[in-house]
Amino acid sequence: MAAQPELSRTPEGIVSSLLQHFNSMDVDVMCGFYEPDAILVSASGEPQRGIPAIRGELLKYYAVQLPMVIIARHVFVADTIASLILDWNIVGKTPSGEDFHLVATSNDIARRGADGYWRYIIDNPFGTQVRQLA
Template identity: 45%
Template sequence: MSTTAAHTPVADPHEHTAGFATAFNSGDPDAVVATMAPEAVFVRAPGDPVTGADARQAVADFLALGLPMQIADRHVYVADDTALVIADWLVEGDGPDGTPLRLEGSSTDVLRRGADGLWRSIIDNPHGTTAA
């Protein structure tokens, strides 16, 4: 996995969302995966969590839309080495087939500070509390 400084985990959990947006908007699945812990869970649809290669593929599939993401924290709660981030996001534009597309939601993400002092997501749930 290759990363640049813009796509590495952050030292402050309040900066994670901005770093994630930079990674997402780069269009590089490895950049997004670099913001996640190796054992992270990505929820590709409500009730459908995936890990490992399946998580990377789910990220790649989302990025294949070719549209930028706007995202902003609503809340960041930190307790020791764990943080809960609630963020509102929007992906909007013309999809790969030219059809207008608008996806939005409020994500619920759990971050953990690693031994290196950097924060990575361990649960990335873009669907938040959306029912299954």
């Protein structure tokens, strides 16, 4: 049995914790990385608020069963809030053998909770992408 991913107690550990949670390939484990009232912005730019809605969005990522790779561009911290700009990708072959290539730069916000652990409050995976109105 794999070790349960841990939340970070330092801003410097947020990205490592994110990768551990995401790459667990367990949506329930990943949901523990978010505060209960957090927002995950969908690829279409629609905010999904709360764990049930976030869970639904995460299942789309997990459908391809590929790990995420992250390069932290910036992590800025002011007291209990951290702003993260992360270059990330999910690239490889899906279980059905199809090539998959998803690359983006996120603009995320984490907060240190009363328990001392950092969790996401805003996950904007395509944060730097310009979205066109329909």
